[in-house]
Amino acid sequence: xxxxxxxxxxxxxxxxxxxxxxxxxxxxxxxxxxxxxxxxxxxxxxxxxxxxxxxxxxxxxxxxxxxxxxxxxxxxxxxxxxxxxxxxxxxxxxxxxxxxxxxxxxxxxxxxxxxxxxxxxxxxxxxxxxxxxxxxxxxxxxxxxxxxxxxxxxxxxxxxxxxxxxxxxxxxxxxxxxxxxxxxxxxxxxxxxxxxxxxxxxxxxxxxxxxxxxxxxxxxxxxxxxxxxxxxxxxxxxxxxxxxxxxxxxxxxxxxxxxxxxxxxxxxxxxxxxxxxxxxxxxxxxxxxxxxxxxxxxxxxxxxxxxxxxxxxxxxxxxxxxxxxxxxxxxxxxxxxxxxxxxxxxxxxxxxxxxxxxxxxxxxxxxxxxxxxxxxxxxxxxxxxxxxxxxxxxxxxxxxxxxxxxxxxxxxxxxxxxxxxxxxxxxxxxxxxxxxxxxxxxxxxxxxxxxxxxxxxxxxxxxxxxxxxxxxxxxxxxxxxxxxxxxxxxxxxxxxxxxxxxxxxxxxxxxxxxxxxxxxxxxxxxxxxxxxxxxxxxxxxxxxxxxxxxxxxxxxxxxxxxxxxxxxxxxxxxxxxxxxxxxxxxxxxxxxxxxxxxxxxxxxxxxxxxxxxxxx
Amino acid sequence: xxxxxxxxxxxxxxxxxxxxxxxxxxxxxxxxxxxxxxxxxxxxxxxxxxxxxxxxxxxxxxxxxxxxxxxxxxxxxxxxxxxxxxxxxxxxxxxxxxxxxxxxxxxxxxxxxxxxxxxxxxxxxxxxxxxxxxxxxxxxxxxxxxxxxxxxxxxxxxxxxxxxxxxxxxxxxxxxxxxxxxxxxxxxxxxxxxxxxxxxxxxxxxxxxxxxxxxxxxxxxxxxxxxxxxxxxxxxxxxxxxxxxxxxxxxxxxxxxxxxxxxxxxxxxxxxxxxxxxxxxxxxxxxxxxxxxxxxxxxxxxxxxxxxxxxxxxxxxxxxxxxxxxxxxxxxxxxxxxxxxxxxxxxxxxx
Numbered sequence: 001x002x003x004x005x006x007x008x009x010x011x012x013x014x015x016x017x018x019x020x021x022x023x024x025x026x027x028x029x030x031x032x033x034x035x036x037x038x039x040x041x042x043x044x045x046x047x048x049x050x051x052x053x054x055x056x057x058x059x060x061x062x063x064x065x066x067x068x069x070x071x072x073x074x075x076x077x078x079x080x081x082x083x084x085x086x087x088x089x090x091x092x093x094x095x096x097x098x099x100x101x102x103x104x105x106x107x108x109x110x111x112x113x114x115x116x117x118x119x120x121x122x123x124x125x126x127x128x129x130x131x132x133x134x135x136x137x138x139x140x141x142x143x144x145x146x147x148x149x150x151x152x153x154x155x156x157x158x159x160x161x162x163x164x165x166x167x168x169x170x171x172x173x174x175x176x177x178x179x180x181x182x183x184x185x186x187x188x189x190x191x192x193x194x195x196x197x198x199x200x201x202x203x204x205x206x207x208x209x210x211x212x213x214x215x216x217x218x219x220x221x222x223x224x225x226x227x228x229x230x231x232x233x234x235x236x237x238x239x240x241x242x243x244x245x246x247x248x249x250x251x252x253x254x255x256x257x258x259x260x261x262x263x264x265x266x267x268x269x270x271x272x273x274x275x276x277x278x279x280x281x282x283x284x285x286x287x288x289x290x291x292x293x294x295x296x297x298x299x300x301x302x303x304x305x306x307x308x309x310x311x312x313x314x315x316x317x318x319x320x321x322x323x324x325x326x327x328x329x330x331x332x333x334x335x336x337x338x339x340x341x342x343x344x345x346x347x348x349x350x351x352x353x354x355x356x357x358x359x360x361x362x363x364x365x366x367x368x369x370x371x372x373x374x375x376x377x378x379x380x381x382x383x384x385x386x387x388x389x390x391x392x393x394x395x396x397x398x399x400x401x402x403x404x405x406x407x408x409x410x411x412x413x414x415x416x417x418x419x420x421x422x423x424x425x426x427x428x429x430x431x432x433x434x435x436x437x438x439x440x441x442x443x444x445x446x447x448x449x450x451x452x453x454x455x456x457x458x459x460x461x462x463x464x465x466x467x468x469x470x471x472x473x474x475x476x477x478x479x480x481x482x483x484x485x486x487x488x489x490x491x492x493x494x495x496x497x498x499x500x501x502x503x504x505x506x507x508x509x510x511x512x513x514x515x516x517x518x519x520x521x522x523x524x525x526x527x528x529x530x531x532x533x534x535x536x537x538x539x540x541x542x543x544x545x546x547x548x549x550x551x552x553x554x555x556x557x558x559x560x561x562x563x564x565x566x567x568x569x570x571x572x573x574x575x576x577x578x579x580x581x582x583x584x585x586x587x588x589x590x591x592x593x594x595x596x597x598x599x600x601x602x603x604x605x606x607x608x609x610x611x612x613x614x615x616x
Numbered sequence: 617x618x619x620x621x622x623x624x625x626x627x628x629x630x631x632x633x634x635x636x637x638x639x640x641x642x643x644x645x646x647x648x649x650x651x652x653x654x655x656x657x658x659x660x661x662x663x664x665x666x667x668x669x670x671x672x673x674x675x676x677x678x679x680x681x682x683x684x685x686x687x688x689x690x691x692x693x694x695x696x697x698x699x700x701x702x703x704x705x706x707x708x709x710x711x712x713x714x715x716x717x718x719x720x721x722x723x724x725x726x727x728x729x730x731x732x733x734x735x736x737x738x739x740x741x742x743x744x745x746x747x748x749x750x751x752x753x754x755x756x757x758x759x760x761x762x763x764x765x766x767x768x769x770x771x772x773x774x775x776x777x778x779x780x781x782x783x784x785x786x787x788x789x790x791x792x793x794x795x796x797x798x799x800x801x802x803x804x805x806x807x808x809x810x811x812x813x814x815x816x817x818x819x820x821x822x823x824x825x826x827x828x829x830x831x832x833x834x835x836x837x838x839x840x841x842x843x844x845x846x847x848x849x850x851x852x853x854x855x856x857x858x859x860x861x862x863x864x865x866x867x868x869x870x871x872x873x874x875x876x877x878x879x880x881x882x883x884x885x886x887x888x889x890x891x892x893x894x895x896x897x898x899x900x901x902x903x904x905x906x907x908x909x910x911x912x913x914x915x916x917x918x919x920x921x922x923x924x925x926x927x928x929x930x931x932x933x934x935x936x937x938x939x940x941x942x943x944x945x946x947x948x949x950x951x952x953x954x955x956x957x958x959x960x961x962x963x964x965x966x967x
Contacts, residue, residue, distance in 0.1 A: 037967075212966035222962070228952040230944040231715045233708075254954040262940040264947055266715040268933075270708070271741040278701070278708025278738070279715065285699060286677070287945035288716030304702055398963040401956040407949050441945065442677045442697035442713070443720050450674060452690050454700040464690075 004116040007097040008199035011041050011066035013077040015150075015200075018090045020083050022054030028143035029060040031164060032150060033393065036064055037213060038160040040205040044070040044513070046392050046589060051238060051331040057086045066205050070359075070395055071514030072388075072589040078200055080146060087112065099198055101150070120194060122149050127185055141182040148186025155197035157204070158187055212360075212398050216389035217293075219360035220319055221246035222399065223367025224291055225254055228407050229317070231290035232267045233279035235298060238331045239387040240321035243293035244269075273298035277305040277316065284315040285453060287412070287441035289371045291317035296325045296338050299345065306380050307346025308455045310478070313428070313437065315374035315381075315410070318342075319367065322386040324587045333587025334387035336509055339563035342382045343537055349475065351482050353489060354382045354537040358512035359389060360396040362535075366490065368401075375410035377485050378439060386558070388510040388589040411438040418448040427451040427462040428474060435481030482538055489536035492543055497528035504530040504550035505599065506543070506579075508564060510589065511556055517592035518599070525596070527603045529554070537567065544572045547579070552606075554599050556582040558590050622646050634670040642666045642673055644694040648687070654806035654832030654847075655684060655754045659691045661809050662723070662752075665816035666693065669862075676721045677713055681706040681735060684761055685727030685754035685832075693723075704735025707742030707751070711933070714747050717943040718934050721820060722749040729759050732768040732787045739789070743796040743825045748932035750819040751827045753789055754806070756834035757845035764837035775842030788914065790924060793827040794907050799930030800826035801906070803921045805850050806833065810859070814889075815923060817862040821887045824930035831919065855913055857898040857922040861890045881928055891923060900926050 007013070015032075019025035026047075033045040041064060048059040063073050078099040081090045094100060096116045102108075104121025113119050128142045151158050162180055169176035190196055221243050224232070234244040248267055255264045270276035276292040283290035294302065299320055309316045322338050324330035342354055353373060355366040363385055370381040411432075413425055418440070425448065428437045437460075440449035451462035457474065459465045497519075507515045512533060522529060532546045532553075547553050547568070555565040562581035569576045582598045584590040622645060630638040642663040647656050666673065673695040680686035682703035689698040701709040710724045724742075731739040731753050742751070757770040764777050768787045775781055793801045800822040804812040812830060819826035831850050833839050839846045844853075879891040881900070891900065899905055906925045913920045940947075 208967075210963075210967075212963050214966050222959075226953055226959070228947075228949060230947060230952065231712060233712065254958060255952070257940055260940065261938075263938050264940050264944070264951060266934075266937050266939055266944060268711065268715070268745070268937075271737055274705060275708040275711075275738055275741060278705045279712035281701070282679070282699075282709035282712025282714075283716040283944075284712070285709070286713040286716035286720075288712075290712060290716070305705070308702055399959050401953070401959050403956050405949070407953075440697070441717075443675050443717065446672060446674045447695055450695050450697050452698040452700065455702065456700070 004097045006099070006118050006199045007077050007095065009077070010201045010203050011064055011205060013064050013200045014073050014075060015062045015064070015078045015080065016076040017060040017080040018083045018086050019058050019060065020085070021050060021052055021056045021058045023143070024140045025082065025143045026060065028147050030393070031161070031168070032147055033062045034213065035156060035161040035164050036062070036202055037208055037395070038164060039157065039202050040208050041066050041202060042068045042070065042207055042395050044072070044395065046072060046388070049332050057083050064202065066207055068207060069513065069517040069592065071517055072591045074591040074593045080150070082146070099200065101146070101153070118198065120153065120198070122146065122186070122189065127189060131185060141178070144179055144182035145186035148183040149190040151183070152187045152190035152196045153194065153198050155201045155203070158183070208395065210398050211395045213393050213395055214360045215242065215391060215393055216360045216363045216385050217242040217321060217391060218246040219364040219396070219399065220367040220383060220385060222250050223364040225250045226364070226401055227289065227368030227371040229289045229291050229371060230265050231279065231283035231288045232265070232292070233270050233276040233290070234292050235270045235273045235276050235294065237295045237298050239323055239391045240293040240295045240319065242391065243319050243321065273301040274305065277302040277318070280316050281305055281309055281314050284374070289375070291319060293319040293321065295321050295323050296329065296341070299338055299341055303346045306352065307348060307350055309380040310346065310350045310352065312453050312455055313378040313439070314453070315378055317370045317374050317381050317383065319383045319385060321390040322384065330587045332387070334510065334589055335558050335585060335587065336386055336511070337559040337563065337585070338384070339559070339567060342384065343567055351538070352380050352382055353377065353485055354384050355490065356384050356508040356535050357389070358509060358533065360394050361399060363389060364399050369490070372408040373488060376408050376488065377436065377481060378410060384509065386510050411436055413438045413440045413449055415445040418445050425449050426460045428458065428460045428477070430477050430480070434484040435477045436484060486538045486540055489538065491540050492535055492546070493533045494542070494546065495531045497530050498523070499528050501528035501530055502551040503528070503603070504532060504546055504553040505556060506532045506534060506546070506553055506564070506568070507556040508534045511558060514590045514592045514595055515556060518595035521592060521596035522600055525600050527600060529599070534564070539568065539571055543568065544574070547572070547574055552578060552580055554580045554582050554602070556590070556595055558584050560585045633667055635672065637667065637670070637673070639663060639667050641695070642693055644689070644691040647691045649684060650836045652835040653684070654756065654834070655688050656691070657806040657809060658752065658754055658812070658830050658832055659688050661812040661816055663692050664809070664813045665820065668813070669817050669820060671721060671820070676723055678723050678725065679706050679710040679713060680725040681727070681730035683727040683730050683759070685725055686730060688754070689725050704730050704733070705738055706730065707735065707738035710749055711742055711745065711747050714749060714933065716945045718748070718939070719943050722747070723820070724749050724751045726751070726753050728753060728755045728757060728767040728769040732789055736768070736787070740792065740796055743793050743798045743827060745933045746797070746799065746825050746931065746936065748823055748934065749825060750816065751825065752816070753829050754832040755789070755829050755845070756832050756838050757843070758834050758838040760834050760837055771844040774844045775840070777837050777840055788910070789827070790829045791907060791910050794903055794925055798827045798925070799824035799927040801925040802827070802923045803829045803831070803919070805831045805854055805921060807847055807851065808854070808921070811856060811921065814860045814862050818860060818889045818923065821862065822926070822930065824927070824932045850919060853917055853919045855918040855920050857895045857920060857924065858900065859892040859894065860923050862887060881926055889923070889926070894922070900924060
């Protein structure tokens with residue numbers, strides 16, 4: 001057996017913290033990630049947590065990446081093993097040459113370790129117990145003590161960590177000083193007793209810039225505030241609950257009348273997802289901008305109303321933070337598995353607009369845009385997040401708002417317009433040929449413009465009708481409207497390979513950072529690929545032309561059934577053979593290693609090695 | 617479903633209300649329900665109540681679910697926006713509409729299938745939240761549109777048209793509304809317009825969740841011997857606790873009441889309800905008493921009608937949420953969007 005030399009890497013490694021749920025480790029771990037950011041070094045943290053509040057294993061992974069690769073990397077260079085329940089699995093997951101950090105208060109048999117890793121024991125419990133008597137304090141400060149020790153081991157600037165703690169506990173001097181004390185306890189012990197630093201090091205860089213560190217759910221909620229949402233109805237479900245929580249806290253800060261203190265918004269926690277979407281539909285019908293946030297099971301429950309929204313043409317915004325399905329599935333694991341369910345939600349012939357943001361900045365922008373689109377198109381707009389974007393802090397370009405921007409309230413006929421001579425109001429009349437009719441808000445005019453909204457078939461004047469041609473006319477107009485939507489939604493973004501290539505790759509959403517990183521790996525292996533990131537459904541015409549321009553196109557997505565690929569094949573009449581599915585669906589975020597491996601293997605198979613002429 | 621156009625002719629001598637509207641201005645399309653349907657009488661009572669209150673017809677939003685009862689909003693207030701939504705989901709749609717614009721009058725029309733079965737949860741939660749609305753259930757104990765299945769309000773032991781006996785316990789929506797905190801609870805009978813019209817008028821003026829259960833016999837499927845929701849049965853077992861008149865704030869009380877028989881209830885908007893007591897001991901401000909009274913009479917097979925409970929100090933969901941006075945649907949970007957400067961501060965806090 002060869003001797004494994006310890007991994008040596010500056011600003012490019014993965015640390016994983018293995019904790020017990022509910023032990024207060026989350027804030028210490030987050031502080032670790034943030035303090036590396038303060039060194040000017042990008043990080044990409046991910047929470048791996050169970051559907052549980054206390055007692056089950058939870059992990060927090062921090063990818064330190066000066067190159068700015070924000071996708072999950074896979075593999076662990078340093079494990080902070082604080083959970084005896086998962087010890088064996090955690091130890092096994094460390095890369096050869098990696099590091100193990102553990103609480104050495106109780107002696108462990110040698111069989112519990114590995115020979116090819118560096119083992120770093122810190123008697124955390126002993127240090128904590130000799131300093132603190134209160135059990136709650138012991139638990140909380142133990143986390144800060146290991147943070148201090150990590151600081152020393154990774155050669156981090158303790159001043160930057162102190163500064164961060166100072167900001168967090170501003171105004172709470174007692175908490176501030178005790179946290180700083182705990183930090184130093186850990187750091188000093190490590191400096192005195194261990195060989196510091198180890199091979200993994202953090203070194204100051206200038207690679208963060210003006211980027212912000214925010215969760216996608218919070219950014220989407222902020223987008224809803226900026227987009228003018230006044231009604232939010234929701235039902236708690238992981239991983240979307242923090243959208244409503246964030247909307248609530250943003251509104252508390254940003255949406256109260258400065259004079260009266262009254263709320264310029266209404267948030268209702270519904271009794272279920274049916275009520276939530278019902279409230280959204282009722283509010284939107286009545287001219288307010290309204291949204292709900294949910295996840296897969298909620299989408300299933302909402303589908304009857306989504307069909308009503310499509311057919312009766314009522315705006316609605318649904319933020320779907322996707323998790324692994326089907327059924328209850330894996331509630332705390334990520335997937336992109338509701339593409340088909342949302343694109344075609346509800347019985348009968350329906351099609352819905354999907355927005356597919358890649359990160360918090362786009363989640364913010366698309367959330368705000370969703371309200372314009374919903375009112376312009378008078379239909380449901382899905383903002384498709386997933387757990388990976390929604391519930392993890394992600395380094396993201398700063399949020400921007402153009403103060404000159406007005407809301408597009410769509411085609412709404414006012415009392416003045418109704419009184420114009422010769423004005424003919426028919427709720428479902430296609431006046432402009434774009435498939436989008438005019439609507440009126442309830443209470444607009446004493447004698448004109450009222451109509452009866454229904455989910456049953458009706459003529460252009462909203463009068464009930466089961467006449468075949470009348471029904472077909474309406475259904476065709478809805479198709480026309482969906483075609484209109486194509487040019488309103490965010491367009492796909494294309495990035496071409498350095499050299500002309502016959503191969504392309506299509507991807508979307510949270511796959512983006514891993515895909516960008518994978519392109520580099522593939523290039524180094526000699527594979528050139530043009531990229532197209534789809535950002536919305538209906539698909540822009542450039543999707544079909546991108547496919548036409550390449551012999552083969554890989555479609556990378558995080559579900560089992562290649563849902564986006566099916567949608568492309570179905571909507572654009574593409575020969576399925578030309579679209580090669582690259583599928584990742586185990587509930588962990590997709591990695592560059594996975595993508596590069598799967599595409600690289602396929603590319604290798606495509607390479608034809610010419611037969612050598614044999615001399616006769 | 618209306619194939620017959622209603623003539624637009626108005627007799628010049630038709631009485632007009634304070635706004636100059638006649639009854640015709642509160643009518644809708646021709647009903648497509650069965651001749652003699654109790655629901656059409658409720659429609660007529662809604663028209664009458666709105667006429668008497670001099671409501672601007674277009675300031676009412678009519679919202680319903682699915683079923684015979686839910687079709688009726690098409691038959692009254694033709695100048696109002698109506699929304700025939702999803703089966704059992706009227707309450708959530710109405711709640712959302714109310715949140716968007718607190719200035720309109722919200723009239724929710726539902727049936728016993730819509731509110732006691734598929735939409736039982738939504739019925740309960742809209743009442744709990746105190747949505748400012750008039751929630752009318754046109755209760756016939758049967759699924760009419762699907763031809764005569766029992767609904768959840770059908771009494772145990774009652775007989776269907778096909779001869780089946782209902783073995784399930786009935787849901788009394790009035791008892792449940794009381795328990796859930798409705799601030800106005802009444803029961804009436806579609807055949808008793810003199811009782812029903814002022815109840816609807818008072819409910820419309822009430823601030824908060826006003827619930828009226830109207831027993832409304834289904835002439836096609838539930839009007840036979842053995843049914844406890846037939847015209848004959850309800851007439852025989854109707855036990856009215858009071859009668860009421862709605863008096864608008866500025867009108868003097870002209871009706872001559874015998875002393876001790878009238879109770880004046882002042883509502884939030886200044887309107888008063890004069891309750892003529894039939895049962896001298898009945899106190900409509902006593903929620904617990906009302907619940908017990910109902911149960912005792914139900915056990916004797918009596919259907920208690922009248923204004924069963926009213927909380928004159930009620931408030932509504934908007935008060936609970938402390939929303940601005942202006943309807944949310946009138947706020948524009950200037951009011952709603954915090955702007956880029958605020959966003960830059962947020963950015964700075966996230967570094």
